[in-house]
Amino acid sequence: MFDNFPLWPDRASTAAGNVDALFIFLLIVSGLMTLLIFVAVVYFSARYRNRQGVPAEQIEGSTPLELTWSIIPLFVFMVIFAWGAVVYFKSRTPPRDSTEVYVVAKQWMWKLEHAEGQREINELHVPVGRDVKLIMTSQDVIHSFFVPAFRMKQDVLPGRYTVAWFRAIKPGTYHLFCTQYCGTQHSGMIGSIIVMEPAQYEAWMSGGSTGPLSATGEKIFGELGCSTCHRSDSQGRGPNLQGVFGKPVQLEDGRIVTADENYIRECILDPGARRVKGFQPIMPTFQGLVSDEQVNALVAYVKSLAKPGEGGVKPAAAVPVNSAANHSSANQAAAEGSQVNP
Amino acid sequence: MATAPVPPAAQPERENYLNKHYGVGSWLFTTDHKRIALLYLLSITFFFFIGGFFALLIRLELLTPGGDLVQADTYNKLFTQHGQVMVFFFLIPSIPAVLGNFLVPMMVGAKDLAFPRINLLSWYLYIIGGIMMLHCMLTGGVDTGWTFYVPFSTAFSNTKVIEAGLAIFVAGFSSILTGLNFIVTIHRMRAPGMTWSRLPLFIWAHYATSIIQVLGTPVIAITLVLVVAERALHLGIFDPKLGGDPLLFQHLFWFYSHPAVYIMILPSMGVVTEIIACFSRKRIFGYSFVAFSSIAIAVFGFLVWAHHMFVAGISVYAALVFSLLSYAVAVPSAVKVFNWTATLYKGSIHYDAPMLYAFGFLGLFTIGGLTGLFLACLGVDMHVHDTYFVIAHFHYIMVGGALMGYLGGMHFWWPKISGRLYPEGWARLAALIVFIGFNLTFFPQFILGYLGMPRRYYQYPPEFQVLNVLSTAGATVLGIGYLLPMIYFLWSMRYGKPAPDNPWNAAGLEWKTQSPPTTFNFEEEPVVTWEAYNYEELDAPHKEEVPVAR
């Protein structure tokens, strides 16, 4: 609207339009209801103001009226609920083949790392029209990743991953706010999402990176000695990780879980919590020995491992950066959300 | 029936609960529910000033986009303590501890509450909690937000979290004991003939509130114990590094804090019902529906807590359930608004100050409640959660709703409480100023929230400034609106016209007592043989009404 006096946020993602439509519907419903009550109150209090010799008429009530004005609002509420649920469900279900960006929040900055390896602080460059999935964790307290222009918000928790996604539709620079109070510089923990045309984005991407995140992960995997037990054959003392990501895994106690980002992370930091059936409990914990970013790299590496013959990305830097977005079918499971604990 | 109009000035001052005993001791060791109500009145007004002062500083800081009035840490303490003081030391006690304590025994026809000494104990607990909180604020303060989220409050904050937590723990028991007292009084001490369906809806509202106070407050108490233990002993119940879950805290916290908001609004709804009935001169439309909707709000209010956590990391399916239930709890509130409006139909409406506050309540509570629908809607909450939209929503309900009801009730029952009339002209002006100031303060915040301005920010992007300035301007007007009643109520205690026993010719047993009442309220135990809101009889000219006990 006005330059320095906006009354409506930018609509810069596919979700924004859906949220706005729902919001406007709510505005109309609420507006009508407010008008109705307002008009009724003003009219009644004027029309029935006290006058000499005109007593009030004692009306006990009217059950049909009560039922009407209970059931109709309830019906309207159910419509609002259902519509809202659909919008919400879509927002919390990242599409398959989303580009992945790992986010680590800490007091008081955002650290982001693209799967292709680019690192950013308080800024996120993305191309228009690409599905971007954020896999987020916090190093300390609870933060919240909020981009008003995308109508997207997700709390970022220590100790686990939470996931959000968006697809930007309009180039520009948009506010990124931390919106879960996190201490002294909570209001300073802000940044920008920079949405670029695809060509510009390619240019930006090629401007230096340390290689894809999964390659970093492979390096750490070797350095920490993971490959000693997690061999790519069945001889290892630990489970074979080829193609494990996104697949169901049977645990020692009989339960079946999906090997999503949170599960892989937990296996690194708390190996005894949910042990795979058939393996000895000998994996040491790496809690305190790896940083959140390193865990992210390891998760990215495990994701990139596919069963022989299944295709998928090899974690070599020689692969053109574009296809880093196209992981194997492992992404489908990841798309089903990686919150383990309801 | 109200006493025949005798010029009040001609009456010598009668013995009443105020002049029966003098001296500080007679107040500090009283067990008279009316005196305890006044003790609470003084205390909560004191804390209202403190919370209001913090709000003023917050709004002043937000006049400019930069952080230039106070430092970041100070600002964080300001909004934390504003919230804690206003919620725990003002709003939750306000109507129940002042108007409820004063009126519940009289409305049911009793001499006092069931447990007068426990009533006094509850005030002392409030004072002890209040002193602890004051001490905490004066020796460093607390900066966790009133919501105390972990792990920030247990492992990262450098402020006096433990002391603040314990202060609220103590004050919580004050709330529990008040609720317990009301429940037993309403069940066991009703006068003969005062059946449940003859009770004023003020009593139904306080009954529902008391259920929440009694069942919900212990949960925040134990949650605070866990936070204090974790912080002091580094336990790990909520710390992910030690195997704990920060979301467990949020579930436990909101399990109380959501019903708490109904503790804050239900009494106000009770007040508004009494006022609308009196100043429309008719029985409330749909008495049973209004009564049961209070109970429904109390019950459903316990089932919706995780609507504060839609983006906190709970599962999609949990979110769906809580959203659905949140819409269920909206229905009884809507029903009340419709019933109040319908009561005006074919009434005989008077515009005295209490009624103006009731009108204000109707408008502002409607808007506040409707914006709750926005927040219960998953698709919208994703965007507006933790923004100024939420702040606007809850201030519409708590200030526009609860506080308006409180002020309306104070005006309505002031003649009964003090034996004096307040100046009507000033009161109407104050009601208008409050209404205008309130909307100017908080309506822009809805827009700010949708634009994306987060909560608890002391600096913000420049494009948000105009709306923030409007909001601060409104806050100044609102402040004036609040100061006026404090001034003229005090003035009236000395210079106000003496009040007749029933200045409004209102229904209800409390109006059959003296103004101000005697210590034991009734000369003889009343025997009730009429329905509630018997305005037809009260207004019938020259007719002897239903026989009453004398």
Added chain:
Amino acid sequence: MHDSSTAAVPAAGHGEAHNPALLHHFVDEQQQRDASNFGMWIFLATEVMFFGGLFCAYLIYRRWYFGDFAAASKSIDALLGGTNTAVLICSSLTVVLAIWAAQTSRRALLIGTLILTMLFGLTFLGIKGKEYKDKFDEHHVPGASFSFDHVSIPGHPDQYANPRHAEIFFALYFIMTGLHALHMIIGLGIFTWLLWMAWKGRFTPEYHTPLEIGGLYWHFVDIVWIYLFPLLYLIDRHP
């Protein structure tokens, strides 16, 4: 609810003899007794909610970390805990007997059972103290000196319990039993006062309300323990 069949009742002055314990805002003793009992039941409801938060946290973590909780549970002495359970149940019996004694004007029995109840309570606290001391000696108290290494999970001899999860168990153990013990201590205080009143002869068959509501409180504290004992001491135990 007060009996409403009478017409206007005369002011409750001193026109009729009544128990000096009748408070003047009540219409009669029946109302006072009903109100007191009802009030205590509501207070107990608040206590249920108070402990409820702890039980909720406990149940969640037990579900998540069952093996670790089982290992930790095995390390606390179920024999001592079981003895304490028997002690508390006996104390509830003596409370009931005390009330019966008051109802039937058996002063000696009343005083005796009250004293016995308190002795049982003290025994409970003593045994609890011994348990806490044992935990302290074994470094099972959460905090800087906590250690729980190389303790295998019952039924899985090859797997060690995670010390951090075990620490959560012990944190909950100490908070839950500690809160319970605090209530016991308060209960002992209440019973001291009841004993004094009984000694002074304040209780009659018509009036012994303090005994009733004190008894309700004591039974509640007993019931909380009856839930705590199996949940804390008997996880995954087999005969």
